[in-house]
Amino acid sequence: MGNKQTIFTDEQLDAYQDCTFFTRKEILRLHGRYHEMAPNVVPMDYTKDPDVKLPMQLIINMPELKENPFKERIVESFSEDGEGSLSFNDFVDMFSVLSEMAPRELKAIYAFKIYDFNTDNFICKSDLEQTLNKLTREELTAEEITLVCEKVIEEADMDGDGKLGFADFENMISKAPDFLSTFHIRI
């Protein structure tokens, strides 16, 4: 349709449109953002699917993520190797899940991953303590933190195993109507 871009083939752009919540123009814009983080490393020609990954240090310096207390966990949850380096596909995936059109169920899956610091598929007490520290900038004393974490587990733990599984987390999310609008980053 008159577009002169040579970054992606038409099939690639269509595939991106179908698998994410972005339009063609937004995907090209995302590529521009990805490229400007490391212009020497990221090629302008993606038609051959180059295997390029950007390290976490670069990604968490993006203005959208820089001040977010959970920036490292967000990037780790979307990186395939778990260490925080993102390929372009991971990058697009990340912003797609965080966009306003992603459904609640999808966001809940990734929110759970983000708050699960030790990646054991449960949000246990130590995960909650780390979350709370990040949320309050470590201004609370150790007793206050323990008290709040115990209250959280008491309120949300349905199956009584002392930690929050995905079902408990989802149940809690379904009672929070603001979750969809707050778990959202505009790119």
Place this chain on the structure above:
Amino acid sequence: VGNLASMSTNGSLTFISFFSFALQSFRRFGNTLSEYFHLLWFWHRALKIIGANFGTSVLSYFIFLKWLLTFNIFSFLINFSFIIIPQFVAAEPNNLSFTGLELLTGAGYFQQTVLYYGFYTNATIHKIENGPSYNMQLAYIFTVGLYFVICFFTLLFSMAKSFCKNFMDLQTYSGNASKILCTWDFNISNEKAVKLKQKNLSTQIKVQNAGAAMLVLPIVASLLNAFIPFFYSWLGCLERYQTPGYHVYVTIIRNIILKISIVGILCYYWVNVVAESESQCWETLVGQDIYRLVLVDFIFCLLGSFFGEFLRRIIGTTFCVSLGLPEFDIGRNVLDLIYAQTLTWIGILFSPLLPGIQFISFSIVFYVKKVSLMMNCQPPRKVWKTAQMTTSFMFLLFFPSFVGVLSVIGVTVWRLKPSEECGPFRGLSSMYAAVSEWIKTLENHTASKWVVWIYHNLITSVLFFFILSVLAFGKNCLRHSHSSLKTKNYKDLESVVLLQIIGILLNTRQQAHEGNIDLNLLVNFVFRIPILAGSRTGLASHQVSTNC
């Protein structure tokens, strides 16, 4: 119903796979279309900056404003295409002179322009000999009527979606778990705003742990006389940290009552005094009144920003530093928007250009509020339940506002006598008479008998509209609710539910036609929908293709 269900299952599966293919192609087409609207990029950037610095709650005001802008631009476009352009073709020359004062009063030169009802011809426009003719009376009433019907269903759908997403199946507890894991605003990327939020959260937790109840609102003392009933009913279900929220609710209710009274008194005055007066062209007079109201409201909105935010910031930073920066008053601002939109909706019938004017005024308000926000305000400290407040505002837009407008328009179109000497409905006994007379002429042509049938059996059938509205609300609610039941074969359930609803509808229609309408039947029907909804899964409607 069992056989019917299994028969429909196979049919519905192929239908649904075709439907999802159609949906995918439609989505791709929609994406291509939206890329050509460069304006969308402007909104996106503005909203991003506001959200990044002030968070989702303040952002919801600007999103609401943008939503109202689409109502107005749509109205302007259809009015322009179907009423204003034909009128330009058939216009009489304007003999009045233009002095600058007309911009403020709306009278004088503007009276003989397309701005007001009075200028529109009641003739059937023939520009080409033996060519097609254009009936201005029918065009006027159908354009305005169609716009309101579309508004009605748009509002209904949005309310259903919003209500069922945010209110159903919620015992909203604002306990610790929710606060820690569900409320961090990922939108905010401004360093100071983030630090402020973190500080608020730690203060809240400290206070909560210390056991302070904080049940007494400073402002309740001054509102006690007027709002004791409200206060006591809320006291009964107070939650610990939500007390600042109820202060907001009380203030909003007071504002609402004030604005409803103003609009109500004005409408009463227009319908009973101005319309019955012997003046030459009462519709144009009403139109001018509304134009002036809209203009003054716009000026006050800008002044409100100037005094409430700019001057307040100056005072808060130089004279009285303990006050600090002001916060953006979301409630008051949204109510102002709803009031302005209500005025516009009332005015469409009397001044077809009004939505265009309101579009420009809302655009200026968006820009001014955004600049004022960035320059003068600090991020909000109060907790603001965005999703639920947005739903409540949408309800407010529908219930007192839109329904009130529909009643006023209804009275005007059905009961009031249009003026004899001006406008497209001059000489008729009521504006609606144009339609009923047209139907009468159609009855004489056998080719258009189906139009007459639709008119008599559907459009004039109140029951039909009631059932349609309930159906629309219920179906849209089903799509967006969150039932924790997930069944694999939800697609089958959906077709079964739909068949049941259609069956009930046909049955009710039949019974009503035979004069057997039973209140029990209707009530039964109305309450079956939520039960049917409960058996449906809550999976999101987004279809993702299998090769991802």
